[in-house]
Amino acid sequence: MVKKPSGWLWLLSLQVPLLVLVFSGALETSTGSATSSISAGRPLAGDSTLVSHGGVFELGFFSPGKTGRFYAGIWYTKVSRRTPVWVANRAAPLRSAAASELSISGDGNLVLLDEAKQPVWSTNATSISSNSTVAELLNTGNLILRDGLDSGNVFWQSFDHPTDSWLPGGKLGMNKLTGEVQRLVSWKNSEDPAPGIFSLEIDPSASSSQYFILWNSSHEFWSSGAWNGRIFSNVPEMVPGYIYDFAFVSGEEETYFTYNTTLSSDVISRFVVDISGQIKQLTWIAGAGEWMQFWSQPRPQCDVYRLCGPFGICSEKTMPHCACAMGFEKASPVDWELGDLTSGCARRTPLKCGGEDRFYTMPNVRLPAEPAAATARSAEECESACLGNCSCTGYSYDGGCSLWYDALFDLQQLPDSIRGGGTLHLRLAVLEFPSPASGKKATVEIAVGTSAGAVAVVALALAMVWRWRQRKFRGLRLVEGSLVVFRYSELKRVTGNFSDKLGGGGFGSVYRGTMGDSTEVAVKKLEGLRQGEKEFRSEVCTIGTIQHVNLVRLRGFCSHRSRRLLVYDYMPGGSLDRALFRGQAAPPVGWKTRYQIILGTARGLAYLHERCRDCIIHCDIKPENILLDGEFIPKVADFGMAKLVGREFSRVLTTVRGTRGYLAPEWMSGEAITAKADVYSFGMMLFEIISGRRNSEEKGEEKYAFFPAWAAKKLLSGELLGLVDPRMEEEADMEDLTRVLRVAFWCAQEDETLRPSMGHIIQILERAIDVEFPPIPRYLQLLWENPDAVEFSSTGVSSVQFSDVLAGGFSSSSQSTSHASSAANLRSFPSGDPSR
Ligand SMILES: *[C@@H]1O[C@H](CO)[C@@H](O)[C@H](O)[C@H]1NC(C)=O
Ligand SMILES: *[C@@H]1O[C@H](CO)[C@@H](O)[C@H](O)[C@H]1NC(C)=O
Ligand SMILES: *[C@@H]1O[C@H](CO)[C@@H](O)[C@H](O)[C@H]1NC(C)=O
Ligand SMILES: *[C@@H]1O[C@H](CO)[C@@H](O)[C@H](O)[C@H]1NC(C)=O
Ligand SMILES: *[C@@H]1O[C@H](CO)[C@@H](O)[C@H](O)[C@H]1NC(C)=O
Ligand SMILES: *[C@@H]1O[C@H](CO)[C@@H](O)[C@H](O)[C@H]1NC(C)=O
Numbered sequence: 001m002v003k004k005p006s007g008w009l010w011l012l013s014l015q016v017p018l019l020v021l022v023f024s025g026a027l028e029t030s031t032g033s034a035t036s037s038i039s040a041g042r043p044l045a046g047d048s049t050l051v052s053h054g055g056v057f058e059l060g061f062f063s064p065g066k067t068g069r070f071y072a073g074i075w076y077t078k079v080s081r082r083t084p085v086w087v088a089n090r091a092a093p094l095r096s097a098a099a100s101e102l103s104i105s106g107d108g109n110l111v112l113l114d115e116a117k118q119p120v121w122s123t124n125a126t127s128i129s130s131n132s133t134v135a136e137l138l139n140t141g142n143l144i145l146r147d148g149l150d151s152g153n154v155f156w157q158s159f160d161h162p163t164d165s166w167l168p169g170g171k172l173g174m175n176k177l178t179g180e181v182q183r184l185v186s187w188k189n190s191e192d193p194a195p196g197i198f199s200l201e202i203d204p205s206a207s208s209s210q211y212f213i214l215w216n217s218s219h220e221f222w223s224s225g226a227w228n229g230r231i232f233s234n235v236p237e238m239v240p241g242y243i244y245d246f247a248f249v250s251g252e253e254e255t256y257f258t259y260n261t262t263l264s265s266d267v268i269s270r271f272v273v274d275i276s277g278q279i280k281q282l283t284w285i286a287g288a289g290e291w292m293q294f295w296s297q298p299r300p301q302c303d304v305y306r307l308c309g310p311f312g313i314c315s316e317k318t319m320p321h322c323a324c325a326m327g328f329e330k331a332s333p334v335d336w337e338l339g340d341l342t343s344g345c346a347r348r349t350p351l352k353c354g355g356e357d358r359f360y361t362m363p364n365v366r367l368p369a370e371p372a373a374a375t376a377r378s379a380e381e382c383e384s385a386c387l388g389n390c391s392c393t394g395y396s397y398d399g400g401c402s403l404w405y406d407a408l409f410d411l412q413q414l415p416d417s418i419r420g421g422g423t424l425h426l427r428l429a430v431l432e433f434p435s436p437a438s439g440k441k442a443t444v445e446i447a448v449g450t451s452a453g454a455v456a457v458v459a460l461a462l463a464m465v466w467r468w469r470q471r472k473f474r475g476l477r478l479v480e481g482s483l484v485v486f487r488y489s490e491l492k493r494v495t496g497n498f499s500d501k502l503g504g505g506g507f508g509s510v511y512r513g514t515m516g517d518s519t520e521v522a523v524k525k526l527e528g529l530r531q532g533e534k535e536f537r538s539e540v541c542t543i544g545t546i547q548h549v550n551l552v553r554l555r556g557f558c559s560h561r562s563r564r565l566l567v568y569d570y571m572p573g574g575s576l577d578r579a580l581f582r583g584q585a586a587p588p589v590g591w592k593t594r595y596q597i598i599l600g601t602a603r604g605l606a607y608l609h610e611r612c613r614d615c616i617i618h619c620d621i622k623p624e625n626i627l628l629d630g631e632f633i634p635k636v637a638d639f640g641m642a643k644l645v646g647r648e649f650s651r652v653l654t655t656v657r658g659t660r661g662y663l664a665p666e667w668m669s670g671e672a673i674t675a676k677a678d679v680y681s682f683g684m685m686l687f688e689i690i691s692g693r694r695n696s697e698e699k700g701e702e703k704y705a706f707f708p709a710w711a712a713k714k715l716l717s718g719e720l721l722g723l724v725d726p727r728m729e730e731e732a733d734m735e736d737l738t739r740v741l742r743v744a745f746w747c748a749q750e751d752e753t754l755r756p757s758m759g760h761i762i763q764i765l766e767r768a769i770d771v772e773f774p775p776i777p778r779y780l781q782l783l784w785e786n787p788d789a790v791e792f793s794s795t796g797v798s799s800v801q802f803s804d805v806l807a808g809g810f811s812s813s814s815q816s817t818s819h820a821s822s823a824a825n826l827r828s829f830p831s832g833d834p835s836r
Contacts, residue, residue: 003518036051038134038136040131041543043104044103045100047097048317050137051077052140054139056077056078057077057078057085057139058075059073059143061073061094062075064191064192065191067191069095071090072087072094072102072112072614073087073088074158076704085167086143088112088121088165089112091195094112094115094120100112100113104133106826108131108145108147109123110122110123124153132148142157142170159171162183164184164272164274164304166270167271168261174202174204174254174256175254176254177470182323186278189338189340191338195214197342198277199214200213200214200279202257209250211223213278218712221277222297226247227722244259245259245261269282274296276307277304278301280293292776293775300316302321303368306342308322308341308344309341310408311328312325313365313411314411314413324364325426326426327347327348328345331343344574347429348749349432352430356429356430357387357427357428357430358432358433361425362424363423364416364423365413366421367396367402369409369410371396372402372403373502374403375401381401382397384393385401386425386427389403394408394421394423394426396425397425428504431697470562483540483541483555486557489579491523491558491565494521494523495513495523498523499511503575507526507641508528509525509527511524512570513567521555521566521568521570522567522568524567526562526564529564529644531564536564538556541642543640544557546602546608550604550634550635550636551607551608552638553568553635554568565748568637570637571637572628572629573627573628574627575624575637576628576634576689578812580651581693582726588729589632589730590730590732591724591731591733594690597634597635598765599765600635601634602682604635605636605678608678609759615675616639616640617675618638619642620641620642620662621636621698625637626685627686661684662685664680665676665750680752683748683755684747684748687707687708690725690740691711695707697776708745708780711782712776715742721734723737740765743764745776746774747761750778
């Protein structure tokens with residue numbers, strides 16, 4: 001799973017996507033007096049609370065949402081969003097807090113009494129007798145009962161009875177004598193702490209030490225893999241000692257895991273079994289006022305068993321992930337709203353059965369599990385086999401016939417980029433299909449009508465361009481499509497024998513030229529092309545039809561023997577890298593202009609990705625390829641190169657100096673490249689536009705300072721101004737800066753499905769929609785989270801060995817030593833804190 005690239009590429013190859021589903025409940029806050037312990041005759045009632053001696057945790061009554069249900073529970077005093085980590089009466093809510101109390105009963109137990117003084121919950125500890133019991137809340141969040149204030153005899157503790165959260169120091173295992181299992185059970189929904197459908201528990205078989213996530217206490221759908229003394233085999237990314245120290249304890253009486261955090265004591269962090277069926281590690285980010293998710297399993301949300309309920313359909317690409325299949329609707333919209341999807345979807349129109357139903361075709365889906373096989377020699381036979389049984393709800397035929405009866409579970413819509421799904425034919429009532437006479441035909445006609453119209457308009461436009469060009473380039477009659485075909489000698493002449501070089505890259509050098517009518521052009525001499533003449537012409541013609549105000553226009557080309565040249569509009573503003581990084585003397589581009597450059601670039605890219613006929617992935621977005629015209633309007637240059645260069649393209653890209661920092665991790669891992677690779681590069685470029693400097697300062701081999709990692713830290717602490725290019729005279733607008741930074745981090749996600757589309761980004765930049773707080777990608781966290789490994793200080797430069805932290809847990813120990821030698825040395829950001 002983990003490859004062995006060196007340097008910071010190693011970081012990029014850590015495929016640890018993060019899903020943020022920050023689970024929040026707006027909880028009622030109470031203001032009351034705080035006490036330090038509960039003892040006989042001194043109960044806890046109403047809105048008074050019990051606060052731990054260090055002030056970290058608080059025990060009292062709370063009510064989630066506006067439910068009017070009250071619970072006794074423990075939460076963090078310093079977390080502004082009330083977050084219960086333990087609930088006493090999770091399935092037995094109280095109607096009011098005022099008249100209820102937590103008190104020590106005559107038998108020495110802690111009991112919860114409702115307003116009628118009836119016990120609704122008790123600690124039920126058997127081994128007690130005395131009435132000197134004291135309940136105390138420790139600073140770890142553990143509520144303990146002991147017989148007397150200073151007694152060492154703790155006979156009950158909340159850590160033995162966790163609810164949905166596992167706190168540092170807590171135990172998760174089983175008691176071998178009583179058989180009692182400590183399991184984490186999710187809340188029923190975001191406002192109801194009653195036990196939900198998902199749980200995490202230790203494998204009950206004595207021989208193994210691993211965890212399972214279970215659905216309905218019965219079906220196991222994720223396992224941590226066995227504990228090898230350092231890590232769980234299926235969770236290699238949990239580097240020992242990096243954030244957590246796990247320990248496995250197996251004695252005569254009990255076997256359990258416990259953990260400590262190695263973070264500083266003021267970092268608030270917990271594990272939770274979420275209502276989404278995932279286990280998550282969340283850390284409270286005070287600056288943002290949110291719980292941030294740093295880790296979750298199972299990573300793909302759709303891997304959670306029966307997540308969307310019966311007839312629900314899951315998709316990794318959409319938010320929320322669950323929807324109802326065609327012909328179905330949410331069985332209980334209220335439950336869905338609260339995050340409880342177990343009821344799934346209900347059929348809108350009942351089936352008629354008796355051969356009167358039809359099938360709706362769902363291509364490229366993950367088929368439901370456990371089909372029944374039927375003998376059928378064709379799709380038609382398979383269909384009639386399903387129609388013949390009233391409980392059959394769907395079939396799939398791929399040479400063999402699969403039938404499904406009753407409710408369908410775990411349907412997943414696969415994205416177009418993933419093939420290999422099946423085709424499900426879902427049985428629906430005839431009424432669910434639009435009648436063929438009216439609806440369908442009309443749409444087809446309209447579609448034909450509009451596209452014919454569009455063709456006419458395009459043809460007209462092309463004709464006009466053609467005539468205009470004919471006039472402009474008198475003497476150069478050769479025109480292909482809207483492009484001028486130049487003679488080599490002509491280009492040699494206009495460029496003064498290729499004397500004024502504008503720049504060069506992996507695919508050739510660019511020269512400035514002046515045409516006869518004194519229009520300026522940029523002529524690119526392509527190198528290393530293996531394409532034939534015909535192929536080249538056809539690709540260039542395709543590129544030539546792509547025109548947008550934020551794309552550099554291709555005017556023409558030359559194809560002469562082995563020579564291939566492209567002629568573009570000349571951009572007097574030069575490239576963005578010059579504007580940003582070079583010439584301290586030149587007036588630096590101001591904030592408003594930078595924002596316009598960002599927005600314009602996004603529009604150009606969106607056009608390439610979404611608007612033109614064949615989606616074009618640029619593949620090489622970096623400041624060098626963003627050109628500026630006289631008014632600082634950005635124009636994306638060099639698009640279509642991947643088509644021209646073909647197979648050689650990726651080799652050139654990955655080896656060209658200065659390009660690596662913009663390449664999405666999928667370039668390194670060999671996965672298919674989609675438009676989201678451009679989104680990643682765009683994000684990396686955003687950091688540079690904000691800071692006015694390169695993200696990675698390369699000083700010799702393997703030494704980098706990586707600006708985005710530092711920016712992540714600043715984003716979390718809310719100190720954004722320090723990130724902005726200090727040479728800018730104009731103040732950055734805080735709201736826009738926040739917007740751009742958040743977009744940058746969304747783009748920088750390792751998991752491409754989490755990156756937004758360029759269209760989405762434009763809407764955000766145009767301030768039409770808001771952008772949520774982004775999850776900080778794992779590789780960036782690794783760069784700053786461990787204080788021993790990375791120091792981005794404001795004063796000094798500290799070179800740190802990073803390899804131990806990284807290499808340690810990800811694979812075998814032999815690898816960790818081999819990595820120590822090719823260590824990625826990290827320097828602090830060059831001149832420290834650039835804040836003014
Ligand atoms: C506590 O214990 C003492 C002695 O065992 C007994 O006299 C007293 O009644 C008890 N008090 C309560 C409140 O149960
Ligand atoms: C305590 O014991 C009673 C009776 O045995 C039982 O009904 C109740 O559920 C138990 N409560 C807890 C919190 O275990
Ligand atoms: C969970 O299992 C119980 C029986 O073990 C069953 O009654 C219940 O319906 C199941 N829940 C769901 C959502 O299927
Ligand atoms: C956690 O820290 C405590 C105190 O430093 C120590 O006693 C305990 O062994 C540690 N546990 C683990 C799992 O590292
Ligand atoms: C329909 O199929 C189910 C499952 O195989 C079977 O139990 C049932 O008897 C069938 N009904 C008819 C009418 O064939
Ligand atoms: C152009 O450059 C080539 C080689 O650099 C040289 O041989 C040739 O004479 C030059 N032609 C002109 C017109 O300068």
